[in-house]
Amino acid sequence: MWREFVTVFRREYLKWVRVPIWVSAYFVIPFVYLILFGQAFNLDKLLPVGAPADSLRPALLGAPDYFSYFTAGMVGFVILTSALYAGTGVLFDKQLGIQSRMSAMPAPRTALFAGTLVFRSVMAVFPAFLAIAFGLAFAHVPGLVGLTVSGPVSAVGVFEIVLAAFLLSIMFTALFLAFGYALDKNEAYFGITSLLNLPILITSNVMFPQATMPGWLQAVAAYNPVSLAVNVVRENLFATEGYPYGPAVYLLGLAAWAALLIALALLVAARELRAH
Amino acid sequence: MHETIVAESLGKQFPGGVEAVRDVSFTVASSEIYGFLGPNGAGKTTTTSILTTLLRPTRGRAEVAGFDVSDRPEAVRRRIGLVFQKSTADGDLTGRENLEIAAGLCGISRIDARPRIRDLLERMDLTNVADRLVRTYSGGMQRRLEVAVGTIQEPEVLFLDEPTLGLDPQGRAGFWKYIRDLRADDHVTIFLSTHYLDEADQLCDRLSVIDRGAVVASGTPGELKERIGGDTVEVTTAGDSADISGALAAVPGILSVTRTGRFYRLKCQKGETLVAKVALAIPPTGAEVLSLVVRKPSLDDVFLEMTGRAYREDEEPNGSRNDRPHPPGRDG
Numbered sequence: 001m002w003r004e005f006v007t008v009f010r011r012e013y014l015k016w017v018r019v020p021i022w023v024s025a026y027f028v029i030p031f032v033y034l035i036l037f038g039q040a041f042n043l044d045k046l047l048p049v050g051a052p053a054d055s056l057r058p059a060l061l062g063a064p065d066y067f068s069y070f071t072a073g074m075v076g077f078v079i080l081t082s083a084l085y086a087g088t089g090v091l092f093d094k095q096l097g098i099q100s101r102m103s104a105m106p107a108p109r110t111a112l113f114a115g116t117l118v119f120r121s122v123m124a125v126f127p128a129f130l131a132i133a134f135g136l137a138f139a140h141v142p143g144l145v146g147l148t149v150s151g152p153v154s155a156v157g158v159f160e161i162v163l164a165a166f167l168l169s170i171m172f173t174a175l176f177l178a179f180g181y182a183l184d185k186n187e188a189y190f191g192i193t194s195l196l197n198l199p200i201l202i203t204s205n206v207m208f209p210q211a212t213m214p215g216w217l218q219a220v221a222a223y224n225p226v227s228l229a230v231n232v233v234r235e236n237l238f239a240t241e242g243y244p245y246g247p248a249v250y251l252l253g254l255a256a257w258a259a260l261l262i263a264l265a266l267l268v269a270a271r272e273l274r275a276h
Numbered sequence: 277m278h279e280t281i282v283a284e285s286l287g288k289q290f291p292g293g294v295e296a297v298r299d300v301s302f303t304v305a306s307s308e309i310y311g312f313l314g315p316n317g318a319g320k321t322t323t324t325s326i327l328t329t330l331l332r333p334t335r336g337r338a339e340v341a342g343f344d345v346s347d348r349p350e351a352v353r354r355r356i357g358l359v360f361q362k363s364t365a366d367g368d369l370t371g372r373e374n375l376e377i378a379a380g381l382c383g384i385s386r387i388d389a390r391p392r393i394r395d396l397l398e399r400m401d402l403t404n405v406a407d408r409l410v411r412t413y414s415g416g417m418q419r420r421l422e423v424a425v426g427t428i429q430e431p432e433v434l435f436l437d438e439p440t441l442g443l444d445p446q447g448r449a450g451f452w453k454y455i456r457d458l459r460a461d462d463h464v465t466i467f468l469s470t471h472y473l474d475e476a477d478q479l480c481d482r483l484s485v486i487d488r489g490a491v492v493a494s495g496t497p498g499e500l501k502e503r504i505g506g507d508t509v510e511v512t513t514a515g516d517s518a519d520i521s522g523a524l525a526a527v528p529g530i531l532s533v534t535r536t537g538r539f540y541r542l543k544c545q546k547g548e549t550l551v552a553k554v555a556l557a558i559p560p561t562g563a564e565v566l567s568l569v570v571r572k573p574s575l576d577d578v579f580l581e582m583t584g585r586a587y588r589e590d591e592e593p594n595g596s597r598n599d600r601p602h603p604p605g606r607d608g
Contacts, residue, residue: 007376007380011366014366018409100330101358103424104328104330105381106353106429275329275349
């Protein structure tokens with residue numbers, strides 16, 4: 001089982017590095033979001049002239065400015081965007097007959113699924129940390145706003161951020177892998193993923209502070225896994241203010257989401273990989 | 277000699293009602309090269325998919341290497357290799373990497389895989405291109421890599437589904453040699469589905485002819501051809517000639533005459549000794565002969581005999597066969 005898992009993982013890796021556009025996309029996506037989105041779409045600039053610079057602070061739950069708030073949120077959004085493509089490999093393997101060849105081999109079906117899931121999840125996490133790194137770097141570039149972290153982040157804090165990012169990554173990777181297994185047509189896959197992308201973003205607290213949302217949307221945003229992960233990031237990067245729970249509770253929520261979506265994806269994959 | 281493949285009344289109906297396989301029974305002995313011959317759409321790939329655990333039969337049962345394909349698919353998968361019609365190697369990976377991945381998926385450790393891969397690359401003449409990306413391979417190289425991948429776990433049974441489709445004659449002849457060597461060196465049982473008559477004839481010890489989802493005949497190529505009962509003399513007359521069946525049937529030694537338009541098939545033994553007599557029997561009828569040919573029986577004739585249709589009829593993918601020029605008498 002372990003050997004087969006490692007083999008699938010290695011295959012995914014080899015295929016990934018041979019496609020330079022993927023590799024560059026991982027750097028470009030977080031950069032582009034922070035440069036274009038983050039610099040232009042800055043709620044701080046909407047404040048009336050003469051308003052104190054930190055007027056938004058109460059809504060930002062401790063983040064020193066909107067760009068810092070947004071950059072921490074990007075961790076969640078970049079992971080979602082990167083995971084969107086998780087099912088494409090399966091889709092192409094199916095169309096090229098590679099999946100049939102692998103199905104006729106003795107490798108356990110769970111190894112075929114898990115190798116892809118873990119590789120893709122790990123790959124979708126990296127751009128999130130690049131987003132934080134770019135945000136921190138922008139603070140030193142004249143003319144750009146950057147990410148300001150309030151005080152040093154503890155080792156436990158770093159661990160919590162990494163764990164939250166990985167849980168978010170593995171659940172979305174599982175979800176989109178499930179679509180890859182379940183669907184046969186590329187059009188259907190990309191249709192569904194782009195249909196899901198925006199609602200998941202909008203119903204999270206990535207861009208807009210939860211307090212500014214209507215009541216019903218606040219309820220949705222509170223349980224949106226992207227919000228849960230972003231809460232863990234913000235609680236650790238900024239002085240914690242106004243969060244009802246500590247990071248451990250949000251991590252627990254993320255673990256529940258991850259377990260649910262991985263189980264669902266495993267069912268879909270097992271159904272697809274068994275003989276019909 | 278024990279039976280390595282047993283298929284009993286296999287049937288496969290797909291959701292939606294298409295019955296790709298209706299009634300397929302045969303047995304393959306250990307170390308045999310067994311052919312599964314039929315036109316496109318006859319049910320060859322579906323049968324191969326059932327035997328390799330990719331599809332579940334909706335009727336009948338099958339055993340491969342001693343295990344039931346429905347009850348013990350994992351055990352079957354440990355003992356088989358599969359070579360598909362289309363190349364299924366990863367184009368973005370090198371030939372060696374493809375083999376390493378295949379070995380890993382068969383649970384072979386990297387240390388055990390290394391000499392095995394070296395040996396396979398050597399035997400398939402791929403050593404020089406082993407570290408090139410597969411998408412730069414020629415069609416023949418890709419086919420050979422496919423066989424190497426299919427035999428990575430030293431299977432007891434190797435399934436080849438139309439393995440020479442798209443290869444030029446030279447490539448096909450070379451490929452046959454690899455298959456023969458594989459059987460001679462490793463005693464692998466080989467199940468080969470093909471729609472090439474000459475391939476089945478030259479390569480296979482025994483074969484089944486499949487048509488429209490059912491096996492219509494099984495035996496050695498020689499046995500099947502013998503069933504046709506000797507040679508055929510084919511006579512084609514000019515368009516306005518009268519029916520000369522009577523005169524032809526009257527030639528001593530001619531066993532039967534079948535007429536289709538101006539085309540006549542005369543069954544006989546030792547056709548070459550009768551052709552002169554046939555030629556002499558025609559002028560008195562006033563008919564004009566366009567051609568006179570002696571044919572030894574081929575699997576083509578076996579197919580015609582068993583199904584009542586000419587083999588090539590079903591081979592064209594488009595339904596334009598009625599307005600296509602074709603040999604007289606071949607359109608049943």
